[in-house]
Amino acid sequence: MNDASESSAMFAGLPGISGGTRVCAVIGDPIEHSISPPIHNAAFRSLNMDFTYVAFRVRRRELAQAIEGVRALGIAGLNVTRPHKATVMRSLDTIEKTAREIGAVNTIVRSDAGLRGYNTDGQAALEVLRKLGGSLSGARVAVLGAGGASRAITYYLSKAVERVSVLNRTGAKGLRLAREVTRWSGTKCRSYRLNEANLRKETSESNILINTLPVDVFSRFATTLTQQRLIRPGMIVFDANYYDRESDFLAKAEQAGAKVSDGLEMLVGQAALSFELWTGRSAPIDVMYQAALEAKKAQTR
Ligand code: ATR
Numbered sequence: 682m683n684d685a686s687e688s689s690a691m692f693a694g695l696p697g698i699s700g701g702t703r704v705c706a707v708i709g710d711p712i713e714h715s716i717s718p719p720i721h722n723a724a725f726r727s728l729n730m731d732f733t734y735v736a737f738r739v740r741r742r743e744l745a746q747a748i749e750g751v752r753a754l755g756i757a758g759l760n761v762t763r764p765h766k767a768t769v770m771r772s773l774d775t776i777e778k779t780a781r782e783i784g785a786v787n788t789i790v791r792s793d794a795g796l797r798g799y800n801t802d803g804q805a806a807l808e809v810l811r812k813l814g815g816s817l818s819g820a821r822v823a824v825l826g827a828g829g830a831s832r833a834i835t836y837y838l839s840k841a842v843e844r845v846s847v848l849n850r851t852g853a854k855g856l857r858l859a860r861e862v863t864r865w866s867g868t869k870c871r872s873y874r875l876n877e878a879n880l881r882k883e884t885s886e887s888n889i890l891i892n893t894l895p896v897d898v899f900s901r902f903a904t905t906l907t908q909q910r911l912i913r914p915g916m917i918v919f920d921a922n923y924y925d926r927e928s929d930f931l932a933k934a935e936q937a938g939a940k941v942s943d944g945l946e947m948l949v950g951q952a953a954l955s956f957e958l959w960t961g962r963s964a965p966i967d968v969m970y971q972a973a974l975e976a977k978k979a980q981t982r
Contacts, residue, residue, distance in 0.1 A: 703732045704754070705959060708739040708747055709762035716976035717760055720952045723972030727965045732757065739765065748772035751789070752796065758959030759789040759796075760952075766829050773798045782865060783836050785829040788955040799958060803833035805950030806921070810838065813940040814889065814917045817841045823848065823883040825875065825902065826893035827858040830921050834891060839866040846883040847872040877905055884911040892920045903930035907937070914938025923948060925981040949973050 707717045713736070721734035739747040744765050749772075751759055761769050766785040770776055773786065774795030780786045786798035810817060820842040824831055827849035839845050839862045847862075847870065849855030855872030862870035873879040875894075880902055884890055890912070892899050899920070906912055907930060916939040920931060923944040931941045952973075953964035 697731060698733060699731070701731060703757040705732060705734045705758040705760075706737055706751075706756055707734075707760040707762060708737050708744075708765060710738050710740055710764060712736045712738045712762070714980065715762065716948070716973055716980070717762075717952060719972045719976040720949060720969045721956060724952075724956055724965050724969050727968040728962065730960065730962075732960070741765070741768070744768055745772050748796070751791075755791070757791060758955065760955055761787050761789065770798055772796075779803070779836065782861075783829075783832045785833060787833075787951060788958055790958050799955075800833055801951040801954035801958070802830065802947070803835075803837040805947045805954060806834040806919070807837040807841065808950050809942050809946045810889065810917060810919060811841075812946075813919070813942060817889070819843050820889050820917075821887045822846070822889040822891060823880075823887040824891045824893065825849075825880075825899065827851070827855045827872070828893060831891075831893040832858060832861075834893065834921065835862055835870075836865055838889075838891075839868040839870060842868065842889070844868065845870040846887065848875045848879055848883060849873075850875045875902075877902075880905060881909060881911060888915070889917045890919070892922070896922050896924075899930075906930070907933045910937070912937040912939050916940070918942075919947075920944060921947060923977070925977065945973055945977065946970070 707715055715736045718734050718736050725732040766787055769786055776798040780798050780800035783800050785800055788799040788801050790797050821844045822842050823846045824835055825848050827847050835845060845862055845868060847855045847859050852874055859870040859872040862868060912918060912934045918934045918939045918941045921944045928943055931943055935941050949970045952969055953966045956964040
């Protein structure tokens with residue numbers, strides 16, 4: 682096959698891209714390992730929608746320009762990931778109340794009134810936790826970390842549980858989150874310095890444990906949690922990271938009788954909520970979850 686016929690065959694093989702195809706995207710830096718494109722493209726394909734989804738690496742200094750590009754190009758829907766979830770808020774026309782309170786936007790919707798920011802991370806996490814643990818009322822929660830992911834998760838979770846403890850390296854940030862949790866939900870929330878002694882105490886007094894620390898930072902604490910048998914039968918253990926292979930810590934937590942989930946289901950959940958905001962249609966969540974699993978598997982090959 683010569684070059685011209687090869688490229689036209691490849692073009693013909695693209696699933697339904699035409700002049701009328703609407704484009705959604707994710708921006709972040711780094712972005713090349715994002716599995717959001719396969720998740721959303723599987724959803725569009727399964728519903729036979731004339732949409733496609735791509736990833737753009739956007740550097741911090743180019744974020745405002747990228748958002749102008751989103752406006753000019755008529756991008757139909759945008760996801761935002763690290764490190765832009767907070768700074769992107771300055772470039773938007775309106776921000777939904779929950780996202781404003783959390784202080785982070787992961788989904789942008791285009792409307793006649795301009796670009797509107799939402800946060801679908803926390804609701805997705807709450808759905809995962811409810812699936813694992815039912816109503817959650819009366820639960821006591823220990824949350825590791827007080828960054829963007831922690832804020833989104835605790836915003837929703839604190840409305841459903843009895844007590845939250847935040848453990849964070851930077852005390853002032855943990856304290857700020859603890860105060861906001863009480864303001865958001867009226868739920869009792871205290872913050873503690875992230876160290877082994879506080880981890881032991883707060884985990885032993887909690888029945889839900891949530892990690893939002895980066896994988897390499899968490900690994901040290903994960904060893905303490907398993908070696909000191911702090912994970913008990915019936916506990917809910919949720920790690921907001923997702924892993925190429927099965928997480929050793931979550932496997933051990935499950936062996937200890939905990940109900941566990943990593944961040945993959947939350948990632949699919951937030952994608953499904955974004956999809957619904959952009960398209961007004963019910964997201965085909967099983968198709969999206971399957972695509973996420975396959976994309977994750979393909980990355981480990
Ligand atoms: P995300 O959106 O994933 O929450 P983030 O907002 O950058 O990302 O938050 C990262 C979290 O990991 C924070 O709680 C951060 O603690 P600080 O508030 O003290 O920065 C925590 N974190 C990151 N690197 C860490 C490290 N080396 N040791 C302890 N905590 C760390």
